[in-house]
Amino acid sequence: MNWAVVPTCLPIVRRRCHACASQRLRASGKFRVNANHKILDVWLLALCTECGETAKLTVLERMTVRSVPPELLDRLHSNDPGLTAELLQDPAVQHRNRFVLDWDNAWRFDTGGSEHLDLDVIDVVVRNAARIPVRPTRLIAVGRGLSRGEVDRLIAEGKVVSAFRLSGKLSGDFTFTLKR
Numbered sequence: 402m403n404w405a406v407v408p409t410c411l412p413i414v415r416r417r418c419h420a421c422a423s424q425r426l427r428a429s430g431k432f433r434v435n436a437n438h439k440i441l442d443v444w445l446l447a448l449c450t451e452c453g454e455t456a457k458l459t460v461l462e463r464m465t466v467r468s469v470p471p472e473l474l475d476r477l478h479s480n481d482p483g484l485t486a487e488l489l490q491d492p493a494v495q496h497r498n499r500f501v502l503d504w505d506n507a508w509r510f511d512t513g514g515s516e517h518l519d520l521d522v523i524d525v526v527v528r529n530a531a532r533i534p535v536r537p538t539r540l541i542a543v544g545r546g547l548s549r550g551e552v553d554r555l556i557a558e559g560k561v562v563s564a565f566r567l568s569g570k571l572s573g574d575f576t577f578t579l580k581r
Contacts, residue, residue: 402523404544405511408531411486412507414447416456416500423451425503430485432477433457439466443477445488458498460488490532504533512544523579534570537563541577555579 414426426447435442441464444457460477461469476484488494489502508531527540541561542552555561563577 402525403513404525404527404540405513406508406527406529406531406533406535406540407511408486408504408508408533410507411489412533413450413503413505414458414489414500415503416498418449418452418454419456420454421449421452423449425450426456426500428458428485428489429455430482431480432460432484434474434477436466440464441466441469445485445494458488458494458500460494486531508533508535510540510543521581524576525579526574526576528574529572532572534572536570537565537567537575537577541567541579545579 411428411430414428415424416426417424418426427450429446429448431446433444433446435444441461442459443461443464445460447456447458448454449456473484495501525544527537529535538549538552538556541547542549545552547555552561556567560580561567561577562580563575565571565575565577567577
């Protein structure tokens with residue numbers, strides 16, 4: 402059985418606005434490419450959710466034009482929304498700009514229906530399309546129609562087993578087996 406965690410929109414950028422005290426920016430999906438002779442600077446523009454002020458998130462800094470792949474330049478010039486999502490999730494961009502992503506209300510959970518629920522042993526693969534940090538116990542509870550307490554009890558009884566740590570949050574793919 403395959404389940405999926407799928408983004409529905411771009412996440413909120415958690416970083417202080419330079420104009421007000423807000424900690425929430427929304428990526429605009431637009432890039433600013435600045436060329437100074439043969440040197441490029443590229444920023445992803447984000448708007449404060451409170452005051453609307455524009456913030457620049459550094460993507461490339463002082464790069465020679467020849468060192469930037471032409472396909473990347475084309476995507477930057479066309480304000481490719483897929484590139485915006487990729488760059489927001491890039492750990493190097495996050496570290497350079499000192500921000501974290503807030504995925505609240507920006508993803509959905511797809512269980513693909515309720516077939517095979519009557520089997521004694523169910524192997525489930527959970528695919529995380531965008532490295533969204535989620536609690537596996539929450540997904541299992543929603544996917545099986547249980548409370549989180551019931552899921553914790555099933556884990557303690559050995560009826561839900563996984564090679565992955567099911568407590569806390571995971572941002573990658575994981576698998577688990579559910580026994581009746």
